[in-house]
Amino acid sequence: MATYLRETGECMMTAATTGLAAGMALGFAGYFGGFWAFLLVLVLGAAGLIVGLVVQGDLDLRTRRQR
Numbered sequence: 482m483a484t485y486l487r488e489t490g491e492c493m494m495t496a497a498t499t500g501l502a503a504g505m506a507l508g509f510a511g512y513f514g515g516f517w518a519f520l521l522v523l524v525l526g527a528a529g530l531i532v533g534l535v536v537q538g539d540l541d542l543r544t545r546r547q548r
Contacts, residue, residue: 503526511519534540 507522510522
């Protein structure tokens with residue numbers, strides 16, 4: 482699942498592990514909470530992804546606005 486780097490002591494999550502966790506969260510929300518809970522988890526997850534990419538520096542919203 483996660484990759485452990487002995488040199489630095491870090492544990493890195495792969496895209497597959499992150500996708501698996503997101504899919505399981507959406508599945509649980511849909512099963513136990515119904516469609517609206519599924520939709521809420523999906524929207525909040527997408528918002529969290531965008532905020533995380535901006536904080537990490539991989540997404541620059543200023544360049545998107547200038548178009």
